Amino acid sequence: MIRKLGRALVRRCPNCGASGIFDGYATLGESCPACRLTFERHEGYWVGAVAVNTVVTLGVFVGVLVGAIVLTWPDPPWTAILITTVILNVLFPIAFYPFSKTLWMALELTFQPVNELPQPPETA
Template sequence: MFDIRERCPSCGLKFARMEGHWLGAVAVNTVVSAAVVLGTVIAAMLVWGTDVSGVLLLVLALPVGVATPVLFDPVSRTLWTAIDALMRPPQPSDFD
C-alpha cells in the first residue's frame, strides 16, 4: 500500500518528475487530515454541546488524527500526481 513505483505500469509516466515532487502530496494530506480532525471535533460539539469535555474530544480526535494521514497517504500521492499533470502537462521525456 505504501510502496511507490517509479513509473506508471500502464503508460510509463515518471511519477516524481522533479525534485521535491512529493511535498505537494504531503501538503494535500496535511490539509485533508486537519479538516477531518476539525470535522470530528465539530461533530462531537454538535452532538454533545459546547460543554463537552476535552478528554472526550481528545479520545475522539486522536485516533482520527493518527489514522487519517496514514490511510489517506496513497490517495494524496495519486491526487497530487494528477494535479501536477494538469498544471504541467507531461512531456515525452517524462515517459519510458
C-alpha cells in the same frame, strides 16, 4: 480535473486510469505500467503530497471536532473528543498517505500536463 481526481481517489494512475501502480499499500512504483508516466517528476516532488496530506488531515480533524461538539451540545464529552481526535490525527495521515500521493499527482498533472513538461535529452 475531476476525472484525474476520481482516478487518484481509487489509487489508480491519474494520467491514464491504470491500476497496479502501487507495490503494496503505500509503496508507489517508479512509473505507470500502462502510460509510462514517471511519478516523481522532479526532485522534491512529493512535498506537494505532504501538503495534500496535511490539508486533508486538518480538514478531517476540524470536521470531526466541530461535528462532535455540535452533535453533543450543550454537554460535549471533552475527554472522548480529545482521545478520538488525537488518535485520528495520528492514524489518518498514515492511512491517507498513498491517496495523498495520487491526489497530488492528479492536481499537478492538471496544472502541468505531461506534454507540457520539458523532455529529458535523448540518449543515443
